[in-house]
Amino acid sequence: MGFVLTKMMAVVFGDKEHKVILVGLDNAGKTTVLYQFLTKEAVHTTPTIGSNVEEITVRNTHFLVWDIGGQESLRASWYSYFCNTEIVILVVDSTDRERLTLTKEELHRMLAHEDLQGAAVLILANKQDMKGSMTPAEISQCLTLDSITTHSWHVQACCALTGEGLPASLNWMQTRVVAN
Ligand SMILES: Nc1nc2c(ncn2[C@@H]2O[C@H](COP(=O)(O)OP(=O)(O)OP(=O)(O)O)[C@@H](O)[C@H]2O)c(=O)[nH]1
Numbered sequence: 001m002g003f004v005l006t007k008m009m010a011v012v013f014g015d016k017e018h019k020v021i022l023v024g025l026d027n028a029g030k031t032t033v034l035y036q037f038l039t040k041e042a043v044h045t046t047p048t049i050g051s052n053v054e055e056i057t058v059r060n061t062h063f064l065v066w067d068i069g070g071q072e073s074l075r076a077s078w079y080s081y082f083c084n085t086e087i088v089i090l091v092v093d094s095t096d097r098e099r100l101t102l103t104k105e106e107l108h109r110m111l112a113h114e115d116l117q118g119a120a121v122l123i124l125a126n127k128q129d130m131k132g133s134m135t136p137a138e139i140s141q142c143l144t145l146d147s148i149t150t151h152s153w154h155v156q157a158c159c160a161l162t163g164e165g166l167p168a169s170l171n172w173m174q175t176r177v178v179a180n
């Protein structure tokens with residue numbers, strides 16, 4: 001009875017937690033994004049082994065955000081975080097031209113996974129502060145986003161060090177889950 005009441009209160013007062021995963025190659029800036037979401041500051045990071053998880057609240061909407069290590073040896077276990085995910089945030093290092101094809105392969109492999117069939121995808125074109133960084137349009141083209149018809153997707157330019165572009169990302173996420 002207590003459990004049912006808690007669940008009903010969660011629905012009425014908007015306490016439901018929406019699961020989000022942060023994926024992308026190592027050094028893309030996932031952990032920096034997570035803590036910029038949380039504290040509005042740039043934190044010092046080291047490569048993530050395993051994952052970090054934090055709750056982020058946007059206008060009474062609660063997100064449980066999982067930041068997953070992107071090193072090659074860890075990518076094979078990304079799928080174990082997919083279940084019940086509503087939003088996939090793919091963080092791209094916009095200066096890493098050499099590995100964009102690899103990012104594209106990882107993205108399309110993820111979208112084919114049955115546990116992500118209902119998920120929306122937010123692509124963060126990170127490190128826009130760096131000289132020579134690719135534009136969101138270039139990244140969209142290289143990732144062949146126009147070919148994705150199975151999932152709702154959105155591209156956002158950002159700089160996780162300053163936080164520029166991240167409030168807009170959170171707004172998009174909030175609007176998405178409220179619309180569903
Ligand atoms: N110039 C610049 N550097 C950034 C930005 N975002 C992150 N970085 C730097 O990029 C490096 C890697 O950032 P992390 O957040 O640790 O990267 P990660 O994607 O979590 O990496 P893994 O945990 O290994 O998968 C750090 O030195 C960050 O300070 C950005 O927008 N601009």
Ligand SMILES: [Mg+2]
Binds near residue numbers: 030032045048069070
């Ligand atoms: Mg990390």
